[in-house]
Amino acid sequence: MNLSIETPALLFSATSLILLAYTNRFLTIAQIVRGLKQNYEEKESSKTLLEIKNLNLRLTLIRYMQMFGVLSLFLSVFAMMLLFIQMPTFGIYLFGSSLLCLLISLGISFWEISISVNALRLHLSDLIDQEKSK
Numbered sequence: 001m002n003l004s005i006e007t008p009a010l011l012f013s014a015t016s017l018i019l020l021a022y023t024n025r026f027l028t029i030a031q032i033v034r035g036l037k038q039n040y041e042e043k044e045s046s047k048t049l050l051e052i053k054n055l056n057l058r059l060t061l062i063r064y065m066q067m068f069g070v071l072s073l074f075l076s077v078f079a080m081m082l083l084f085i086q087m088p089t090f091g092i093y094l095f096g097s098s099l100l101c102l103l104i105s106l107g108i109s110f111w112e113i114s115i116s117v118n119a120l121r122l123h124l125s126d127l128i129d130q131e132k133s134k
Helices: 011-042 046-084 088-133
Strands: none
Touching: 011 046, 011 088, 046 088
């Protein structure tokens, strides 16, 4: 099986965009956590504390998403280097590892999105209950 040096390079744009999206999610959640922490310090609420714990889990997942995304990009570049120095067998295995890391990153991203959607549904359940009681 032949793998050209251009094939691992195809991951660059996709991985870069994914990492940018992960960073934006991280920054948004970090800002929300800061606001909730200030809110909790002013008025201790178990609901706010649960939201902070949920966001803390999401921040941890985003960290792993970023880590596997960066590792995917690193392995892809390393695979290109191996292909360049005429070591195609190792390059193919490294590129496969790069794809696996990208899959893990995307899987964790799916998990984080699921947690986010469930948290939003729980947050909106108060409004739905109020609407039903009218």
